[in-house]
Amino acid sequence: MLLEMKGITKRFPGVLANDGIDLEVEEGQVHTLLGENGAGKSTLMKILFGLYQQDEGEVLLRGKPLSIGSPSEAIDVGIGMVHQHFMLVPTLTVAENVALGLKSGRGALTDLDAVSKRINEISEAHGLSVDPSVEVWRMAVGERQRVEIIKALYRDATLLVLDEPTAVLTPQEVDDLFVILRRMTDEGRGLIFISHKLHEVMALSDEITVLRNGAVTGHTRPSETSREQLAEMMVGRSVKLVPDRPHVTAGEPRLVIKNLEVKGDRGTMAVEGLNLDVCGGEIVGIAGVSGNGQKELAEAVAGLRRAEGSSHIMLNDVDVAQLDTRKRRDLGLGYVSEERMTDGAIGEFSVSENLILVDHGSEKFTKGKFLDFKAIREQGETLVKKFAVKTPSIDTPVSSLSGGNIQKVILARELTAKPSVMVVAQPTRGVDIGSAEYIHSQLIAQRDVGTATLLISEDLDEVIGLSDRIAVMFEGEIVAIIPSEEAERDKIGLLMAGVFDS
Amino acid sequence: MKKLLGASIPLLAALVAFFFGAIMLVALGASPWEGLTSLASGAFGxxxxxxxxxxxxxxxxxxxxxxxxxxxxxxxxxxxxxxxxxxxxxxxxxxxxxxxxxxxxxxxxxxxxxxxxxxxxxxxxxxxxxxxxxxxxxxxxxxxxxxxxxxxxxxxxxxxxxxxxxxxxxxxxxxxxxxxxxxxxxxxxxxxxxxxxxxxxxxxxxxxxxxxxxxxxxxxxxxxxxxxxxxxxxxxxxxxxxxxxxxxxxxxxxxxxxxxxxxxxxxxxxxxxxxxxxxxxxxxxxxxxxxxxxxxxxxxxxxxxxxxxxxxxxxxxxxxVPAALAVALNGIVVIFVVSSNRVRSRLEELLQARSEFKNSSGGDGPSADVDSLIEEVEHA
The missing domain is CATH 1.10.3470 (ABC transporter involved in vitamin B12 uptake, BtuC)
Incomplete structure (x- = not known):
């Protein structure tokens, strides 16, 4: 047995963060730690790394009691961690990043050649394909993660903790990562995989331990369980992973996109001559591998990215392609951005302030020249209750809420405006299952009252589950539109990858 | 509590600055107490x-x-x-x-x-x-x-x-x-x-x-x-x-x-x-x-x-003593005030983390953020 954590209990004032948790990881095994935000996963890992001391229980590494006081001691005994937020210095090269904090063989001087050589060996042995001489800022997100893995392997980690490693990856990068992780377990390393994405957990794990409110609520294997069961163990009640979608007859087209051309950040065309209609009472989902122009499409419709001159974006028969965001919103557009913390909400603003971010100047929230704080408070209280936002108060800064609750705040704001057309990007990315279920039900409810919704998501299950029509996007164009009755995962997957003839 | 903090920290910074001002007065061979009183009476006397x-x-x-x-x-x-x-x-x-x-x-x-x-x-x-x-x-x-x-x-x-x-x-x-x-x-x-x-x-x-x-x-x-x-x-x-x-x-x-x-x-x-x-x-x-x-x-x-x-x-x-002393004092206040803003935001974060601990009832609460905050503060 590589690692045993027995009866770990950790109390904070007023909170039982870990309540007698048992966790065993064997060599060559992927052990998944599954749980919602705040379930106690990170506390348990911080105990493993010596950042916290447990109040009760013991940690055994290869059968020997382990007592460490800091992360550097953890590294010394062969425990490594790949953080969700990468701990890399962007301006340094891969070799320099790996060498940071290590003793150099040449005393005070760095020995980057030797480091580079070993990086090459490691990266070859594990199929990581990373060039040690490249600066980190030049690398894609998936590559940066491989640098983190190399850092851990360089330090000879035999037990590796991966904290939500797929949160920032595209589906293809996830597949690549899983191949790499499998190769590592084949060598006898043990992995602790922290995630709340159920299909990934089912695909990768050997063992699964589910936590809820600081306690273990289930221990199982993928072969003995289902995604529904896992979700139930996480949330504590049965959860609808696929939302009910009553039949609604679609109305008139409300969003008509003709020949849309949009440049990406690099100045090359990201959306090339795209045509798409979304009708009232309909959700059209965009399926596509990230980076095929979905983000640019959403931003162009929202008015945050310039559409080239020949493009037309008709919003209820008004061409808004060259109008600013304010005017589009006044014409009935709602927008949920994929970057909820940078584009969707203002972290320093309170919940109630974020709820009026769009409408703060309307008659409803002003009295003469001044803001009407009574009306603003009332709006805050009402929406927090209606959308079940978990927050200590409406005056709490949004940044201290969990991802799911921030998303609920944004959705509450956008839906309350009763939009005629909604653009919703990645509505449940990084959101806990309970909130995701709720967000889905709200989007469907909005569809049922006649809103035209354009849904953009990297989660194919979400697209298939919510959409009335699925538009597959590849290299800036819509390559196929499939009614939901005919949607097949495999077929869509092929189209997403650019395989059209079958 | 937060407001109290906001008000007291600049005052503290001013006090520290005046303390350094007193040291400068001593270095110039003048009595810091007399300095302070003549400064005060010159301003509000x-x-x-x-x-x-x-x-x-x-x-x-x-x-x-x-x-x-x-x-x-x-x-x-x-x-x-x-x-x-x-x-x-x-x-x-x-x-x-x-x-x-x-x-x-x-x-x-x-x-x-x-x-x-x-x-x-x-x-x-x-x-x-x-x-x-x-x-x-x-x-x-x-x-x-x-x-x-x-x-x-x-x-x-x-x-x-x-x-x-x-x-x-x-x-x-x-x-x-x-x-x-x-x-x-x-x-x-x-x-x-x-x-x-x-x-x-x-x-x-x-x-x-x-x-x-x-x-x-x-x-x-x-x-x-x-x-x-x-x-x-x-x-x-x-x-x-x-x-x-x-x-x-x-x-x-x-x-x-x-x-x-x-x-x-x-x-x-x-x-x-x-x-x-x-x-x-x-x-x-x-x-x-x-x-x-x-x-x-x-x-x-x-x-x-x-x-x-x-x-x-x-x-x-x-x-x-040279009138430039007042300019120097001015500068010292700036240094302490600007750096105290950092101290203040840290303290505020910590206070907020504490109050959220009390409010959070487990489950899908903000406790994950609190974890990372406390960790940050401990590292600082």
């Missing part, structure tokens, strides 16, 4: 001195309130000096053009002219930043120099007092301005004039604008997150321009008050900006930082710095 302190504080209140607005919008305004000069020049020109308008009208007119002049000087770097990504720190500083040269040009040429030309002395100053434009004194026989009241009202207006109006809401939204503000439909470029224009207008108002509250009732230049502004454009930044970028807190902060400036003269006379 008599009615006249209090009046002098308040007159000194007036432009600091205005510039400080303006700086607070700009900084809250995440726009750095180092152009206070230039904006003061712009407001002074425009209001002077207006007073020269229409000297015979009755006082009840002319005083408000020249004050508005000051606002407009400063607003133009602020809007230029504002628009350059918003629409052409020109760094506002550089452009406002450069505009200070441009405004200085513009003032020197006008006061030596087009606006020079005809009497100076006649006498051949050519002192760069305007003619004595219309008495109808002079700010009325508040207490007869003292130098205290209506400018103080205008500054106080402006500070209150700045506070109300920032926290009580939709415009202020938008400015703060842009200050915290331009991207989120933009997606909510707020015109970010326009509001960046507004922020610098409003900030500049308060500087311009200070300029008009400097001209029409002065005993000489004219604009004079000694060739430097500080000669006219008394460096209020820069000291106003310190005032604003010390006031926690809150327009109302800049009022006591300005009185403190105004007192420091008037008290320093007395200190110099009583103890025979």
């Amino acid at each position: 008599s009615g006249d001195r209090i009046a002098a302190t308040l007159v000194k504080a007036t432009p600091l209140i205005l510039v400080g309130a303006g700086i607070s607005i700009a900084f809250r919008t995440s726009v750095v305004n180092i152009g206070g000096e230039g904006q003061i000069v712009a407001g002074a020049l425009l209001s002077t020109m207006v007073a020269l053009a229409i000297p015979d308008v009755p006082r009840i009208l002319l005083v408000p007119i020249v004050m508005v002219a000051g606002l407009v002049g400063g607003a133009i000087a602020g809007a230029i770097p504002g628009a350059l930043k918003a629409y052409a990504s020109v760094n506002e720190i550089l452009s406002t500083i450069m505009l200070n120099i441009i405004m200085l040269q513009f003032m020197n040009f006008l006061l030596r040429g087009p606006l020079i007092d005809p009497l100076e030309v006649e006498a051949g002395t050519r002192i760069p100053q305007t003619a004595r301005l219309s008495d109808n434009a002079a700010l009325p004194t508040l207490v007869s026989g003292s130098r205290l004039h209506l400018g103080v009241v205008i500054a106080l009202l402006a500070a209150v207006a700045a506070w109300a604008m920032l926290w009580r109006t939709p415009l202020g809401f938008r400015l703060r939204a842009v200050g915290h997150s331009p991207a989120a503000a933009r997606s909510a439909g707020i015109k970010v470029e326009r509001h960046i321009t507004y922020a610098l224009a409003i900030s500049g207008s308060l500087g311009g108002l200070a300029g008009a008050i400097l001209v029409f509250g002065s005993e000489s009732q004219r604009m004079v230049t000694d060739g430097s900006t500080a000669g006219f502004t008394g460096s209020a454009g820069f000291n106003g930044i310190v005032t604003a930082l010390f006031g926690g970028l809150h327009p109302l807190w800049t009022i006591p902060s300005a009185v403190l710095f105004g007192g420091l400036l008037t008290g320093a003269t007395n200190l110099q006379r009583a103890l025979q």
Whole structure:
């Protein structure tokens, strides 16, 4: 047995963060730690790394009691961690990043050649394909993660903790990562995989331990369980992973996109001559591998990215392609951005302030020249209750809420405006299952009252589950539109990858 | 608790700064206690001195309130000096053009002219930043120099007092301005004039604008997150321009008050900006930082710095130490206040984390954030 954590209990004032948790990881095994935000996963890992001391229980590494006081001691005994937020210095090269904090063989001087050589060996042995001489800022997100893995392997980690490693990856990068992780377990390393994405957990794990409110609520294997069961163990009640979608007859087209051309950040065309209609009472989902122009499409419709001159974006028969965001919103557009913390909400603003971010100047929230704080408070209280936002108060800064609750705040704001057309990007990315279920039900409810919704998501299950029509996007164009009755995962997957003839 | 923290930390910083000031006094061979008392009595010892302190504080209140607005919008305004000069020049020109308008009208007119002049000087770097990504720190500083040269040009040429030309002395100053434009004194026989009241009202207006109006809401939204503000439909470029224009207008108002509250009732230049502004454009930044970028807190902060400036003269006379000591003291306060902001935000985070621990009931609460916060604090 590589690692045993027995009866770990950790109390904070007023909170039982870990309540007698048992966790065993064997060599060559992927052990998944599954749980919602705040379930106690990170506390348990911080105990493993010596950042916290447990109040009760013991940690055994290869059968020997382990007592460490800091992360550097953890590294010394062969425990490594790949953080969700990468701990890399962007301006340094891969070799320099790996060498940071290590003793150099040449005393005070760095020995980057030797480091580079070993990086090459490691990266070859594990199929990581990373060039040690490249600066980190030049690398894609998936590559940066491989640098983190190399850092851990360089330090000879035999037990590796991966904290939500797929949160920032595209589906293809996830597949690549899983191949790499499998190769590592084949060598006898043990992995602790922290995630709340159920299909990934089912695909990768050997063992699964589910936590809820600081306690273990289930221990199982993928072969003995289902995604529904896992979700139930996480949330504590049965959860609808696929939302009910009553039949609604679609109305008139409300969003008509003709020949849309949009440049990406690099100045090359990201959306090339795209045509798409979304009708009232309909959700059209965009399926596509990230980076095929979905983000640019959403931003162009929202008015945050310039559409080239020949493009037309008709919003209820008004061409808004060259109008600013304010005017589009006044014409009935709602927008949920994929970057909820940078584009969707203002972290320093309170919940109630974020709820009026769009409408703060309307008659409803002003009295003469001044803001009407009574009306603003009332709006805050009402929406927090209606959308079940978990927050200590409406005056709490949004940044201290969990991802799911921030998303609920944004959705509450956008839906309350009763939009005629909604653009919703990645509505449940990084959101806990309970909130995701709720967000889905709200989007469907909005569809049922006649809103035209354009849904953009990297989660194919979400697209298939919510959409009335699925538009597959590849290299800036819509390559196929499939009614939901005919949607097949495999077929869509092929189209997403650019395989059209079958 | 949070408010208490906000108020006590700058005071603590001031105390530490005065402690260092005492050390400097000792190093200069003077008694720190005598230094402190002569400083205090110089600033607040008599009615006249209090009046002098308040007159000194007036432009600091205005510039400080303006700086607070700009900084809250995440726009750095180092152009206070230039904006003061712009407001002074425009209001002077207006007073020269229409000297015979009755006082009840002319005083408000020249004050508005000051606002407009400063607003133009602020809007230029504002628009350059918003629409052409020109760094506002550089452009406002450069505009200070441009405004200085513009003032020197006008006061030596087009606006020079005809009497100076006649006498051949050519002192760069305007003619004595219309008495109808002079700010009325508040207490007869003292130098205290209506400018103080205008500054106080402006500070209150700045506070109300920032926290009580939709415009202020938008400015703060842009200050915290331009991207989120933009997606909510707020015109970010326009509001960046507004922020610098409003900030500049308060500087311009200070300029008009400097001209029409002065005993000489004219604009004079000694060739430097500080000669006219008394460096209020820069000291106003310190005032604003010390006031926690809150327009109302800049009022006591300005009185403190105004007192420091008037008290320093007395200190110099009583103890025979260089007046530069006050400038040094000023600088030390800045260092401590600016670094104390960091301490404050840390403490606030910690306090917030604590209170959320109490509020969170497990489950999908904010406890994950608390974990990482505590970790951060422990590492710090």
